[in-house]
Amino acid sequence: DAMVIQNPRYQVTQFGKPVTLSCSQTLNHNVMYWYQQKSSQAPKLLFHYYDKDFNNEADTPDNFQSRRPNTSFCFLDIRSPGLGDAAMYLCATSRGPAGMGNQPQHFGDGTRLSIL
Amino acid sequence: DQQVKQNSPSLSVQEGRISILNCDYTNSMFDYFLWYKKYPAEGPTFLISISSIKDKNEDGRFTVFLNKSAKHLSLHIVPSQPGDSAVYFCAASGSNYQLIWGAGTKLIIKP
Numbered sequence: 001d002a003m004v005i006q007n008p009r010y011q012v013t014q015f016g017k018p019v020t021l022s023c024s025q026t027l028n029h030n031v032m033y034w035y036q037q038k039s040s041q042a043p044k045l046l047f048h049y050y051d052k053d054f055n056n057e058a059d060t061p062d063n064f065q066s067r068r069p070n071t072s073f074c075f076l077d078i079r080s081p082g083l084g085d086a087a088m089y090l091c092a093t094s095r096g097p098a099g100m101g102n103q104p105q106h107f108g109d110g111t112r113l114s115i116l
Numbered sequence: 117d118q119q120v121k122q123n124s125p126s127l128s129v130q131e132g133r134i135s136i137l138n139c140d141y142t143n144s145m146f147d148y149f150l151w152y153k154k155y156p157a158e159g160p161t162f163l164i165s166i167s168s169i170k171d172k173n174e175d176g177r178f179t180v181f182l183n184k185s186a187k188h189l190s191l192h193i194v195p196s197q198p199g200d201s202a203v204y205f206c207a208a209s210g211s212n213y214q215l216i217w218g219a220g221t222k223l224i225i226k227p
Contacts, residue, residue, distance in 0.1 A: 004159070006159075040203055040220055040222070041219065041220075042205060042217035042218060042219050042220060043160070043205075043217060045214060045215070090159050090160070091159075092159070103209075104150055104162040104165060105162070105215060106162065107152075107159030107160045107161070108159050109157070109158045109159045110157075110158070110159050112157075
């Protein structure tokens with residue numbers, strides 16, 4: 001089945017130690033997104049790629065970076081994780097931008113990040 | 117400023133009855149509305165959507181109603197089943213890339 005896969009499902013890192021989360025998709029979608037979700041709050045968009053074009057949300061901390069080496073893969077790098085960065089990180093894809101007609105986003109199961 | 121609001125943090129419904137989840141929005145420029153379902157420890161799953169030019173969309177047990185004049189939409193699940201217990205998020209298409217999310221409603225189906 002075509003899907004969005006996030007690895008690892010659980011990640012523990014130390015305060016200040018860089019960490020990378022990965023996402024892959026077999027849907028061949030053009031757009032890939034990274035969200036942060038805390039508790040049962042709504043997901044918060046960090047950034048997205050439309051093909052190779054990177055788009056950062058205005059309030060995404062500089063501590064968060066992303067790479068998309070090809071259509072299938074996208075990475076979230078947290079350069080110096082703080083305690084406030086403990087959260088679920090969700091990757092999503094869509095065929096086109098959310099505003100172009102009916103383009104639902106398809107989510108992976110997330111990576112739960114814990115900071116020691 | 118919350119553009120998409122789900123005012124009920126939780127809802128409890130008897131199995132077999134109808135579940136009605138509500139969502140209000142403030143931006144009349146939204147053109148698509150979507151409902152997502154989320155189980156614990158999983159990512160949100162797309163359920164159903166509706167274009168702003170329609171007032172109803174149905175898919176099996178799930179129906180979404182849109183009242184543009186009231187800036188209100190609702191998701192009806194009938195009959196409700198135990199597997200429907202989850203958090204339901206309402207979202208709206210804002211700018212080209214953004215989904216504007218509500219805070220979610222936790223639905224509990226009682227046996």
